[in-house]
Amino acid sequence: SAVISQKPSRDICQRGTSLTIQCQVDSQVTMMFWYRQQPGQSLTLIATANQGSEATYESGFVIDKFPISRPNLTFSTLTVSNMSPEDSSIYLCSAVTGNSYEQYFGPGTRLTVT
Amino acid sequence: AQSVTQLGSHVSVSEGALVLLRCNYSSSVPPYLFWYVQYPNQGLQLLLKYTTGATLVKGINGFEAEFKKSETSFHLTKPSAHMSDAAEYFCAVSESGGSYIPTFGRGTSLIVHP
DSSP: OOOOOOOOOOEOTTTTEEEEEEEEEEEOOOOOEEEEEEEOOOEEEEEETTTTSEEEEETTTTTTTTTOOSSSEEEEEEEEEEEOOGGEEEEHHHHOOOOOOOEEEEOOEEEEOO | OOOOEOOOSEEEEEETEEEEEEEEOEEEEEEEEEEEEEEETTHHHHHHHHOOOOOOOOOOGGGGEEEEETTEEEEESSSSOGGGOOOOEEEEEEEETOSSSHHHOEEEEEEEOO
16 A cells, blocks of 8 residues: 655645645555546546656646656656646645556645636 | 446435445456545545456445446445545546556545435
8 A cells, every 4th residue: 555645735826836746655656646636526637757757648738837757766746837727726646556556645735826 | 448437426315325326337358446435625545446356345434336247337335324424436447457547437426414
């Protein structure tokens, strides 16, 4: 199993600014992911965070808007750049361990852009 | 490609009544199936999973689900609802031997009345 923490847990930001969200796992994991969850909706995958290389982005998400780092097997960051109110959402970090298909999730970061 | 359909965005039950949350999937290969629960202001937590073997799987908090290949279903049940079960429930499917990235359903909000 894996325990995932995220910082910050919530933030209120001005439009045009950027916010970096940190994700820390208590053990080495195979894969890490970043999701967005808008109020009352399901999860949308933003990207797979690859260790030591560029993240793999899903359709509709680009590196300039959502730069991601993963310097090691237990840590990743997601930056939401040049924010607009449409970026208001919950951002979730998740991880897969070993060969399990089961995902472990962090508690989420609740972002409000004004 | 895989997909997940959760019937009913909201399900309302009385405390002590049977809980039934429906999930149908499509997958071109044998699926791995999951139910996750999300309590208010928290991340997702795995309730139970089916990978291989027994088709009736038991999870945490008294929940269980049965994999029915002929019906392409993986419905979640609990014999007696408790107020603490009120949450958002997500069904997810991955393709065995494929990507670790699951496809999530849109979620079902379980409301429990006293």
